Amino acid sequence: MKHALLFIPLIFTALVSQAQAVTPEQLIEKVKLKLEQVNNYKATGEMKTNISFLKAPNSQVTVYFKKPDKLKIKNEKGISLVPKGTVSISLNTVLKGNYQALDAGTSTLSGITVRVIKLLPTEENSEVVLSTLYIDVARLLVLQAKTTTRENGTHELQLMYNKYATYALPDKVIFTFNTSEYKLPKGVTFDYDDGSEKKKPAGKQDQRGKIEITYSTYEINKGISDAVFN
Amino acid sequence: MWQLLQIELFKIFRKPRTYISFGAIAAMVLIIQVALKFDGRSYIEFVLGSLKDSLEIPFDNILNGFFICFVILNLLLIHIPLLIALVAGDLVAGEANMGTLRLLATKPISRTQLMLAKFFAATIYTAMLLLWMALLALALSIYLFDTNDIIVARNDVIEVIKKDDVLWRYIAAFGYATVALTTVAALAFLLSIFADNSIGPIVATISIVIVFTILSEMQIPLYDRTVKPYLFTSHMLAWKGFFYLKTDGEGTSIPGSIENLPAVLKSMAVLLSYIVLFVGAAISIFKRKDILS
Amino acid sequence: MPVVSIKNLNKTFKDFKAVSDLSFTVEEADVYGFLGQNGAGKSTTIRMLLTLIAPTSGTMELFGMNLRQHRREILQQVGAVIERPDLYKYLSGYENLALFGKMSGLRLTKNQLMDQLEVVGLADRAASKVKTYSQGMKQRLGIAVALVHNPRLIILDEPTNGLDPQGIADIRNLILHLSRQLKKTVIVSSHLLSEIEQVATRMLIIDKGKKMAEGSVTELFDPAKTIVKLSTDDVSAALSRLKDCKWESAITKTSGTSITFQVHKEQVALLNKELVALNIPVLGLQPGNSLEEYFLSLTGNNQHVATFTN
Secondary structure: OHHHHHHHHHHHHHHHHHHHHOOHHHHHHHHHHHHHOOOEEEEEEEEEEEEOOEEEOOEEEEEEEEOOOEEEEEOOOOOOOEEHHHHHHOHHHHOOOOEEEEEEEEEEEOOEEEEEEEEEEOOOOOOEEEEEEEEEOOOOEEEEEEEEEOOOOEEEEEEEOOOOHHHOOOOEEEEEEEOOOOOOOHHHHOOOOOOOOOOOOOOOHHHEEEEEEEEEEEEEOOOOOHHHHO | OHHHHHHHHHHHHHOHHHHHHHHHHHHHHHHHHHHHHHHHHHHHHHHHHHHOOOEEOOHHHHOOHHHHHHHHHHHHOOOHHHHHHHHHOOOOHHHHHHOHHHHHOOOOOOHHHHHHHHHHHHHHHHHHHHHHHHHHHHHHHHHHHOOOOEEEEOOOOEEEEOHHHOHHHHHHHHHHHHHHHHHHHHHHHHHHOOOOOOHHHHHHHHHHHHHHHHHHHOOOHHHHOOOHHHOHHHHHHHHHHHHOOOEOOOOEEOOOOOOOHHHHHHHHHHHHHHHHHHHHHHHHHHHHOOOOO | OOOEEEEEEEEEEOOEEEEEEEEEEEOOOOEEEEEOOOOOOHHHHHHHHOOOOOOOEEEEEEOOEEOOOOHHHHHOOEEEEEOOOOOOOOOEHHHHHHHHHHHOOOOOOHHHHHHHHHHOOOHHHOOOEHHHOOHHHHHHHHHHHHHOOOOOEEEEEOOOOOOOHHHHHHHHHHHHHHHHHOOOEEEEEEOOHHHHHOOOOEEEEEEOOEEEEEEEHHHHOOOOEEEEEEEOOOHHHHHHHHOOOOOHHHEEEEOOOEEEEEEEHHHHHHHHHHHHHOOOOOOEEEEOOOHHHHHHHHHHHHHHHHHHHO
């Protein structure tokens, strides 16, 4: 009994340390381990694009992934202009490379308490300057990732999990990123001017693009040919 | 009236110059198709090049029949007025030059009927020219390049339209283009009554179209709301309005929608008014004209 | 009822008066010659008759109907060749004929059209394009086109221009055939007296848009007659004194200071005597040339030029 009583605080401490005393490195390793279960997948879903200069309808897309960080969004039946940075909708991309993980406390995302971890790349010439991850510790899921890059500004990834949470695969992702300018001379396009007042020149806000993918199915670890990614 | 129209059409389609237009369109369309077949990527890079760094551009899919038809219309519709003027400017002036006008005008038909028959014949010629163009630019392109969604590059925005939402837009666009080019036919027809030789009206029509097109396309705010809305050339481009889509609050375009249908219809009304004005003026002047040729 | 009745017809182009106060009538089955120099106003008058040119003033009636109000009915009964026989060069002779037949509101069968081409001797070239035709063939096709709808009145404006002597003779025979056998009314204009005097029953001579003389050819060109010009100080007084006397009908022209008569050569002395008796001051009485000589003096120098340049 004595022994048993002695153990209680130990167990308690262990439990607490599980939640609190896990180092950022350990947490990241655990998250990575969970992601490791998926060698490849082929997912279908609907993509919604919101880019100031792009007017596109929602489209059915297929997303292919293969370890370590290959990702391709394809519109098999039509045409989608997919932003180049979307490879970052895969956490494998976010988490690759060498970095130092720093604890940045906790926060709350849609009512869930998350740990905030900042990743500082250790390589000097890394394109990524800083990544911030918001991790649901209980489920070992990254709910949000913000990445600041040298050349392409900041992009942000929000992930919502449901059916495929055990594989750490989201049911929905929202990817927000910086877009470049688009302008063609009117002498090339010969646009029809319908006489309506034109919107004011794109402000800072308009320079952000957003795509949303809502997945309907995943085929996990069924094998994907490398040719898909070319 | 029907018989007069048949006679006018018979005359138009027996004249060798009529087929210059059909030949020219076939040649131009084929040249564009061949160029895009072998080097379509360069063209798309030219149009969408500024986006290459930020977007994945599926070149092979973009280069499809629907897209090529749009490219052809964009490049050619500006030049078709020349081909229309070639026939419409000849309608009265050509007869005056040949000397047949005086014979026509002594037949027991009113001059109004004669003029209407000629104008309707020009309209039918215009429609047939566009039908021919649709056959080559749309049907042949689809045959050669298959169909897919279409990318329409505007000055400041790119439209992506699903392929099952495209065909009706082309039908509407070709219909609109018929009205637009009939306006040119009406202008050439009006100018045609003042000359005894068809070169004058043809050159004058083309000059007017060129000057007006330059004014329409010039980016000078002074003209934007003062001159431009009254130029028929500004409204001739409204066929493109069928390829501009409405978007929902989140910037997603809505299939089956038209961004600004009232503006397109208004442009069409402006063109129809010009047609009525030109043809009305032509008839009223010709009715009083002494035929001295 | 006259086939054509023209009253006080005027046409002014900007500041140029092409036809001035012209009146004449053409009766059924007449071959009415319209004679005048180039630019005398013949073509302008004919074009007004065919509604190609609108008159400045005056009335025109054809078949007893006002031309302006009944244009369509009238033109259904009129066939014309106006100056050159211009047709659609890129169409065949047959197609041209069929086309103008339709425009006259007729549905002619192929046989009917071929018969018409047979009449003008073009049946074997019916399928050839008009641009391959000779001038004479074009002229014959032009006439076939003018006759395709079997009109009552046929107007031929300078029909012999540019034709060789055989062509000219063919036209002459055609006019006689139309008039004598088919009882058509024909108006034919020319600047050559020689062409008209052989076919015309009546004739109008026009110069600078004004009527110089009108009448039957035998009357106008009677070699026994001469022109006499009376100079007097008061023309209107002289005219009122001449009223109702036998000389009134012999007056062909009046001007501000003179009155012109056409009389038998033997009557000149008698005319002089009676003018004096009527108390008309005769300042001068000058026998002139015959109307024929007068006309030839107007046109004579141009004859060859006109024949070969058209």
